[in-house]
Amino acid sequence: MVDLGSGAGKICYILSQKVGPAGQVIGVDFNDEMLRLARKYLSEMRRKLGYGNVRFVKAKIQDLALDLERAEAWLQKHPIRSVEQLGDFEAECERLRQQEPLIPDASVDVVVSNCVLNLVRPQDKHKLFAEIFRVLKRGGRAVISDIVCDEDPTPSILADPELWSGCIAGAFREDRFLEMFEEAGFHGIEILSRQDEPWQVIEGIEFRSITVRAFKGKQGPCLERHQAVIYKGPWKFVRDDDGHTLYRGQRMAVCDKTFKILTDPSGPYSRDIIAVPPYEEIPLDQAAPFDCKRTGTRSPRETKGLDYRATMVNDGAACVCGPDGC
Ligand SMILES: C[S@@+](CC[C@H](N)C(=O)[O-])C[C@H]1O[C@@H](n2cnc3c(N)ncnc32)[C@H](O)[C@@H]1O
Structure with a gap:
């Protein structure tokens, strides 16, 4: 220090x-x-x-x-x-x-x-x-x-x-x-x-x-690794120092660098952000450039992969609701 x-x-x-x-x-x-x-x-x-x-x-x-x-x-x-x-x-x-x-x-x-x-x-x-x-x-x-x-x-x-x-x-x-x-x-x-x-x-x-x-640390290349983040609120939308606008509740597509900055637990943003990593990671050396100027959402299909067809059932267990939730 x-x-x-x-x-x-x-x-x-x-x-x-x-x-x-x-x-x-x-x-x-x-x-x-x-x-x-x-x-x-x-x-x-x-x-x-x-x-x-x-x-x-x-x-x-x-x-x-x-x-x-x-x-x-x-x-x-x-x-x-x-x-x-x-x-x-x-x-x-x-x-x-x-x-x-x-x-x-x-x-x-x-x-x-x-x-x-x-x-x-x-x-x-x-x-x-x-x-x-x-x-x-x-x-x-x-x-x-x-x-x-x-x-x-x-x-x-x-x-x-x-x-x-x-x-x-x-x-x-x-x-x-x-x-x-x-x-x-x-x-x-x-x-x-x-x-x-x-x-x-x-x-x-x-x-x-x-x-x-x-x-310090927002400088550097923007790479596409199929990551997204969800801004929790309470504001309707927020904008970071790189110009990314995050709309409350939306899965916003972000580059690898922004994903790391927004979700770093010791950084300034993570308390307001939900990380949505892809199910299948794109290796860093295979990642294509990402256009950080665009503000767009990431389809859940992109997160999960086009071939994702899983079915998960809850063994027939009934949903029990109480004062603390379901
Ligand atoms: C108001 S005192 C604060 C001292 C200390 N930070 C504190 O809180 O107790 C300001 C100090 O900054 C130093 N200082 C002022 N301008 C400076 C500069 N340009 N480069 C290096 N030191 C400087 C002064 O010599 C002085 O020791």
Whole structure:
């Protein structure tokens, strides 16, 4: 797991116990003082837990490939006194990102963060979401708690440096916060909690904390393996982040990838979905492409196979009905 903007390290030490000795926790922060404070407790926590699975690294959360301690060590040996030397430093940073990434692509199961994303400069916020997406494994998830506002901050709020460091001026407008996950390629995006009462109100704009969870893994080819799903309701229909519309009670034809996403017990959708797998499985290497743009139902005959002619009788046992059903 990775904690973005780990500060004094409290969340990492809690996660350390959650993931256990076989897991790993990385706290990311760019502030030396906070890193020192968080690292101060490493040996004490290792002793108390009986294992050490936490490390704190120095990086900008919008640039998780660049190890800033490595970059600083290079700077010690190669101080910059000219634009040309600045170019050399930038080239070294790029080399580090490419050849020795601090957090490699698809290496993390869960990214968490509490009250940090709003502190990133507006022009870096898209890069930040792209980085969260990059480091997560397929099937991984981000669980992010941050400050959001119900209306755009006014120019006077945006011009106040105190409100920037106070997690106010950089707050996401709440609808935009969810859209940022969508634009980065996440699916199953969900508000897990939202403070009822605002944390602060400034010039009539309400600021509150919200926790959002989003999953990675909807990318990839669509293959026909005769799978279907039934959406249980209660809505008449729903649409996922890939544009599939599922009508309540209908056996909707889906591709293999969508079937797996919608029915995965640890994913966001399975509680609302009934899986309808085919009676005879189509091997993956024989599956044809599936056109995910279409929204269609799957005939029960396709699920069971055209030659299915079974007859099953209930031994003549009478159907007995009581208050709990039949
Ligand atoms: C409000 S504190 C939150 C600390 C911690 N998440 C918690 O809940 O206790 C914000 C932390 O994020 C760090 N931070 C802010 N912007 C950052 C960035 N762009 N990259 C890395 N760390 C950042 C700060 O140094 C600080 O430690």
